[in-house]
Amino acid sequence: xxxxxxxxxxxxxxxxxxxxxxxxxxxxxxxxxxxxxxxxxxxxxxxxxxxxxxxxxxxxxxxxxxxxxxxxxxxxxxxxxxxxxxxxxxxxxxxxxxxxxxxxxxxxxxxxxxxxxxxxxxxxxxxxxxxxxxxxxxxxxxxxxxxxxxxxxxxxxxxxxxxxxxxxxxxxxxxxxxxxxxxxxxxxxxxxxxxxxxxxxxxxxxxxxxxxxxxxxxxxxxxxxxxxxxxxxxxxxxxxxxxxxxxxxxxxxxxxxxxxxxxxxxxxxxxxxxxxxxxxxxxxxxxxxxxxxxxx
Amino acid sequence: xxxxxxxxxxxxxxxxxxxxxxxxxxxxxxxxxxxxxxxxxxxxxxxxxxxxxxxxxxxxxxxxxxxxxxxxxxxxxxxxxxxxxxxxxxxxxxxxxxxxxxxxxxxxxxxxxxxxxxxxxxxxxxxxxxxxxxxxxxxxxxxxxxxxxxxxxxxxxxxxxxxxxxxxxxxxxxxxxxxxxxxxxxxxxxxxxxxxxxxxxxxxxxxxxxxxxxxxxxxxxxxxxxxxxxxxxxxxxxxxxxxxxxxxxxxxxxxxxxxxxxxxxxxxxxxxxxxxxxxxxxxxxxxxxxxxxxxx
Numbered sequence: 137x138x139x140x141x142x143x144x145x146x147x148x149x150x151x152x153x154x155x156x157x158x159x160x161x162x163x164x165x166x167x168x169x170x171x172x173x174x175x176x177x178x179x180x181x182x183x184x185x186x187x188x189x190x191x192x193x194x195x196x197x198x199x200x201x202x203x204x205x206x207x208x209x210x211x212x213x214x215x216x217x218x219x220x221x222x223x224x225x226x227x228x229x230x231x232x233x234x235x236x237x238x239x240x241x242x243x244x245x246x247x248x249x250x251x252x253x254x255x256x257x258x259x260x261x262x263x264x265x266x267x268x269x270x271x272x273x274x275x276x277x278x279x280x281x282x283x284x285x286x287x288x289x290x291x292x293x294x295x296x297x298x299x300x301x302x303x304x305x306x307x308x309x310x311x312x313x314x315x316x317x318x319x320x321x322x323x324x325x326x327x328x329x330x331x332x333x334x335x336x337x338x339x340x341x342x343x344x345x346x347x348x349x350x351x352x353x354x355x356x357x358x359x360x361x362x363x364x365x366x367x368x369x370x371x372x373x374x375x376x377x378x379x380x381x382x383x384x385x386x387x388x389x390x391x392x393x394x395x396x397x398x399x400x401x402x403x404x405x406x407x408x409x410x411x412x413x414x415x416x417x418x419x420x421x422x423x424x425x426x427x428x429x430x431x432x
Numbered sequence: 433x434x435x436x437x438x439x440x441x442x443x444x445x446x447x448x449x450x451x452x453x454x455x456x457x458x459x460x461x462x463x464x465x466x467x468x469x470x471x472x473x474x475x476x477x478x479x480x481x482x483x484x485x486x487x488x489x490x491x492x493x494x495x496x497x498x499x500x501x502x503x504x505x506x507x508x509x510x511x512x513x514x515x516x517x518x519x520x521x522x523x524x525x526x527x528x529x530x531x532x533x534x535x536x537x538x539x540x541x542x543x544x545x546x547x548x549x550x551x552x553x554x555x556x557x558x559x560x561x562x563x564x565x566x567x568x569x570x571x572x573x574x575x576x577x578x579x580x581x582x583x584x585x586x587x588x589x590x591x592x593x594x595x596x597x598x599x600x601x602x603x604x605x606x607x608x609x610x611x612x613x614x615x616x617x618x619x620x621x622x623x624x625x626x627x628x629x630x631x632x633x634x635x636x637x638x639x640x641x642x643x644x645x646x647x648x649x650x651x652x653x654x655x656x657x658x659x660x661x662x663x664x665x666x667x668x669x670x671x672x673x674x675x676x677x678x679x680x681x682x683x684x685x686x687x688x689x690x691x692x693x694x695x696x697x698x699x700x701x702x703x704x705x706x707x708x709x710x711x712x713x714x715x716x717x718x719x720x721x722x723x724x725x726x727x728x
Contacts, residue, residue, distance in 0.1 A: 321545025
């Protein structure tokens with residue numbers, strides 16, 4: 137009863153009364169009691185009988201992602217924040233965290249689509265700001281793509297000897313980029329939700345190698361069918377290239393997010409367009425090298 | 433006081449006591465009272481004095497996205513669910529919703545990276561399931577890319593006359609795909625968070641046209657600089673193509689998510705690889721058409 141009177145006296149301005157935090161005389165956090173436990177207890181019991189000294193708290197130095205994970209692990213609607221000495225500084229409520237979850241997802245999503253920073257609402261954004269946000273990556277990727285062009289140009293003789301090679305260029309190179317985007321998507325999201333840690337990369341590389349080999353072989357069969365109708369002379373070139381390109385693309389897509397994380401960059405910076413551009417260069421070199429080797 | 437006794441008697445098994453739902457005799461929801469209001473009220477007041485008949489509730493037929501939006505709009509930790517007659521069926525708590533928010537983001541993210549369905553944790557997933565989840569889109573995109581190959585092959589004469597055109601092929605075509613991925617990212621995420629509605633597309637198309645024109649012109653200047661060093665004879669072809677490709681790519685990237693939504697498909701199905709493959713075809717046709725027109 138005394139507790140309720142205290143709550144009535146001091147609780148009027150607090151954001152939430154769902155959980156009552158019990159502190160010692162020097163403001164150290166001792167326990168978190170759900171209001172449910174207090175209400176359901178007999179009116180004559182004292183608070184100290186209800187405390188069990190077990191509680192979940194965030195440290196004031198924890199980052200947003202740690203906070204998100206604590207909320208989803210413990211299914212709480214509010215968590216207390218303490219400093220290194222365990223002194224209660226305040227609380228964070230789940231509605232703040234829900235906004236943060238959406239924010240972080242949007243940020244990752246936009247980085248992966250090669251924006252410089254997240255845009256909240258395109259309807260409200262000014263044209264010039266949308267332009268600035270998009271142009272940097274677009275120009276940077278032009279310079280990456282110069283290498284693909286240079287690689288294609290350097291194989292000019294091979295191309296003029298077998299013009300049918302050009303038919304399979306977008307299909308083979310595109311497949312490497314698509315497989316790479318898939319791997320990158322998987323890794324970026326898993327690193328963001330915390331399902332995968334930085335130290336897991338060597339476990340994943342073996343798995344990815346196996347999956348991409350299966351994907352590559354399946355697609356090589358497909359490309360062999362197309363080649364058998366259109367240009368049987370390059371069946372082997374196209375099929376072998378497909379396997380090599382899909383495996384290479386997948387490994388680049390998988391490793392780049394890890395490398396960015398190690399360099400203290402957001403893994404989502406390994407955007408789909410970046411992966412596509414890098415695997416394009418590798419794809420061109422692989423394709424025409426295999427062609428030079430098997431056809432001449 | 434009577435209220436507290438009632439809560440003590442019946443509240444023991446309920447998931448949350450933060451909000452008490454007041455119902456009429458026929459179980460119609462009348463009001464939601466925060467436990468805070470009840471605790472802070474004088475012990476002698478009756479519940480009916482506290483009710484104001486204003487409450488927020490979800491309909492049992494609402495979809496997940498509506499529920500997410502209601503939680504973030506009203507900053508609640510729990511919401512009651514009613515049927516069409518207003519009869520209280522139960523409650524949904526914010527920790528359920530937080531899981532749903534993460535799930536939906538992961539789903540969108542994975543669809544955008546051209547997975548068939550979301551993968552929760554790649555470490556736990558079997559190789560064969562990862563394979564099945566990825567192969568369908570990869571094979572489908574091979575068939576889309578056949579058209580790019582066919583388009584390139586059909587311009588064989590133009591290419592042999594001006595081999596330097598090949599140097600700029602990946603750079604120009606890639607830029608269309610990158611600009612398209614950006615627009616699609618922006619639209620998919622905005623449609624998911626509810627910032628943009630289906631009916632907003634005509635407002636956005638004008639804005640996107642303007643933004644992409646600015647992007648295209650900037651990149652055309654860049655490509656003109658590269659061409660002036662490498663092959664001055666195609667400066668105008670490369671520059672004009674860049675503007676046209678960036679604008680076309682952006683519009684495709686913007687409209688495809690809207691079209692998918694209209695067709696009752698998830699807008700995220702307009703994945704980065706799909707946008708890239710479609711803009712590739714348009715890019716090839718635009719590039720060699722401009723070349724044929726300006727050079728011959």
